Amino acid sequence: GNSVTQMEGPVTLSEEAFLTINCTYTATGYPSLFWYVQYPGEGLQLLLKATKADDKGSNKGFEATYRKETTSFHLEKGSVQVSDSAVYFCALSEGQGAQKLVFGQGTRLTINP
Amino acid sequence: EADIYQTPRYLVIGTGKKITLECSQTMGHDKMYWYQQDPGMELHLIHYSYGVNSTEKGDLSSESTVSRIRTEHFPLTLESARPSHTSQYLCASSVAGAGQETQYFGPGTRLLVL
Numbered sequence: 686g687n688s689v690t691q692m693e694g695p696v697t698l699s700e701e702a703f704l705t706i707n708c709t710y711t712a713t714g715y716p717s718l719f720w721y722v723q724y725p726g727e728g729l730q731l732l733l734k735a736t737k738a739d740d741k742g743s744n745k746g747f748e749a750t751y752r753k754e755t756t757s758f759h760l761e762k763g764s765v766q767v768s769d770s771a772v773y774f775c776a777l778s779e780g781q782g783a784q785k786l787v788f789g790q791g792t793r794l795t796i797n798p
Numbered sequence: 799e800a801d802i803y804q805t806p807r808y809l810v811i812g813t814g815k816k817i818t819l820e821c822s823q824t825m826g827h828d829k830m831y832w833y834q835q836d837p838g839m840e841l842h843l844i845h846y847s848y849g850v851n852s853t854e855k856g857d858l859s860s861e862s863t864v865s866r867i868r869t870e871h872f873p874l875t876l877e878s879a880r881p882s883h884t885s886q887y888l889c890a891s892s893v894a895g896a897g898q899e900t901q902y903f904g905p906g907t908r909l910l911v912l
Contacts, residue, residue, distance in 0.1 A: 717899050719899075719900070721903075723839075727905055728888050728903035728905045729903040730903070731902070734900060772839055778899035784829065784892060784899040785831075785856075786899065790838070790839065791839035791841075
């Protein structure tokens with residue numbers, strides 16, 4: 686079945702460091718890919734998405750490119766801030782009908798000032 | 799901005815009690831979902847709905863039940879709560895149609911069963 690594998694956490698960085706959180710997937714067909722973010726005590730928020738190969742999703746300085754050849758959707762940000770501390774989830778859509786999402790296990794990111 | 803609401807946000811309850819977690823959305827979305835999020839952060843789909851009078855079980859077996867009598871409302875019920883039900887429960891909704899897989903999440907209900 687379809688699956689998503691994320692970089693093991695937790696990840697701790699200093700402010701203004703470069704961030705990469707790896708995400709690879711296994712899927713049949715052509716799923717859409719997503720990054721969601723969960724701040725402490727809150728639900729998930731969509732951070733960015735890409736719907737086809739070579740698409741780049743971007744938002745709030747974060748970027749991820751849909752790489753079909755490597756089945757990857759790595760999240761990057763050039764200069765992180767303390768406010769980026771959160772849990773990040775990579776996900777793919779599968780199937781018609783309910784259009785269920787398959788989530789990775791989440792990566793906890795902590796940014797120190 | 800997504801408009802999806804969950805109540806209560808926090809609930810502490812004793813074993814054996816019946817509870818209902820409320821989820822409402824004002825976006826007119828056909829599709830709605832319930833996820834259980836364990837302390838290790840992983841999300842498990844426990845129920846979903848295509849629309850009114852449609853409910854399906856998700857990937858993780860759950861003792862909870864759901865109903866969908868109105869488009870905007872998707873409550874989850876536990877007939878007899880147990881400590882193993884302690885978790886965070888997240889509700890989500892999405893628009894029907896190809897290329898519309900984005901799910902919008904509520905703030906969650908954190909449940910503690912003593």
